[in-house]
Amino acid sequence: MAIPKYHELRISALRLLSDGRSMKLRDFLEPLANEFKLTDEEINEMYPSGNGHIFYDRISWALSYLNMAGLLDKPARGIYKISKKGVTMFNSETPEYINEFVDKEVAKRDKIKKNKNPEIKIIDLNDRQTPQEGLYTSFNNIRNSIYEEILTTILTKTPAAFEKLVVMLLQKMGYGGEIKNSGVVTKQSNDGGIDGIIKEDILGFGRINIQAKRYRLDIAVGREEIQRFVGALAVAQSNKGVFITTSYFSKGAIEYVENLFGNTTVVLIDGKNLASYIYDYGLGMQVEQTIEIKKMDTDFWDSMANQ
Template identity: 35%
Template sequence: MNLISKRKLSEAVGWSESGGRRWINYFSDYIPQTKNGNSILYNEGSIRVLKIIKQLSESGLTQKEILKLIVEKGLPKDIYEVNEITKNVNSNPNDIPLSRDIMIPFLLVIRDKKPYTSSYINEELTKYFMLTEEQRSRSYENSKDSIFITRIRQVRYGLKKSNYIEEISQSTYQITQEGLSLINDNRNEIQEEIEDMEEVKDPFEVMTEKFDDIRKELAKSIIQKIKKAHWKKLEYIIVELLVAMGYGDGKITGKTNDGGIDGIIKEDKLGLDNIYLQAKRWDNPIGRELVQSFSGALDDMGAKKGVFITTSYFTKNAIEYAERLQSKKIVLIDGETLAKLMIDYDIGVNIKEKFFVKKIDFSYFDEE
């Protein structure tokens, strides 16, 4: 088939241009695409993939949940696999309520037109869905955010954006006349409105996701730069990093026969307690043998603390070996962690732009 634009791709799967564009951008790593000059074009395979993603979204899964599913299990091959996945999602009685299931109960909790705080609404919705403490507190992988509370937050933004609720003071909400009308509509009208609201996305959440993307790309660039720099540069980086983290004065050993010790950090002014460093600018994984050799170098120095940093990663055996050590402590820092720490402590990076997200000050408008 002929190559098509992002707008045509959205239309091909039944999404509006704006709605489709958001999903296409979010899953760009998984949707086949062709670069034609400055334009990105799509093909039949792109349509197939986006249709699968759309069906997953229609089951009630959020973008984050769909992405997690694809990362862990791969993209479903066909509509039958999608049906099996969504059947399991929707038929599991212990599952956490989906965003679309929360919208109307949210309005029912505050239908008496009284103002209610977000914490009160959260608790009432927990009771409404009869969630266990484990379900209520269950979080996304590698995140502290509760799945249930995150979904309530998404629903709250959609209801507010659609003028079904209003925020009358800080984190305090009240149903509007439009909200009362919605819960009295017939089932089909309510369903249509829920589907429209699912297209609404909190801009702050979008910014957070984009910030995470920028941070990941920056981390990749940092590691690439380190690998291209002179091998001694990594030694200077790790000393500068640990000093910036507050571990005391540091220095590069500057020796070729250093026994595997590349740098030393003095934890106190007199150097009574030192941390010894080793750096490996490698592409290959670091195995147990190298960590064990570093441990031996620490023994030769009479040291009890060491930090082993690499631009690659450590094998499972290497990590388990370091964790089992009793007489000393060796901290392993892989390339991904190194890059994140450099970003956090402003090593090798600078500020490109600052953005301030502001919210209304309700107290300013209160009468004295």
């Protein structure tokens, strides 16, 4: 039979997890292939581009949508487990109702994300786009999903690991230049409100001081925390600071920084910008694939004689 679509795999995947076990993505391959009676050729069939196995990818999307709808939990990276809501629905609702519920929840989630950031384009299979527009839409959606993965991964790490990460990021962005050991993570027991320092010259006269807050994505950094950071900069006799968080800044915090007087400069980097910098500068990232798009060379073709 044909390789099932991702929405056709959702109930079967939920059934495999209904006994409360935890499974990795690859653990779903064999039982789902057996259930849908797939041949080895179908299991191993690749996309025309050669980038990825179709069946494996569709399982991944099925699990992602179940997770977005709250029917699955991810206790660790790459691990799936049925949630309390998933258990309740699996034991009391029909497959048709569950699939309808998942579609509605995902659509609701996408609408909220789009309202928060109008730049995000939600893929609509009924939307008539040129192949090139569709490619760019897909790229932006993949990029935004990776942003979310970066932030959720950071939240599983320790505060000390996050402080080290932001120092590495600023160095990757070019701050500190070629200076040896230009980035320093301060000792937690006596950091004076400064989590890291970037030396801008060999003797350390120029310094960028860093505050790093690994906050849950829905918790805002308020004005008071920025004021304390500015006070820490004054004690450190520094006029350059970068405040980095995994969450976002309140309106009051942003206005406070915009209205700072004197020579003190504070740059605010929220979760979205943090993820984009990590992505763009390749910190802890790998290039999965490169797509080369070509267009006709007008000068070349115009130089040829017309009939």
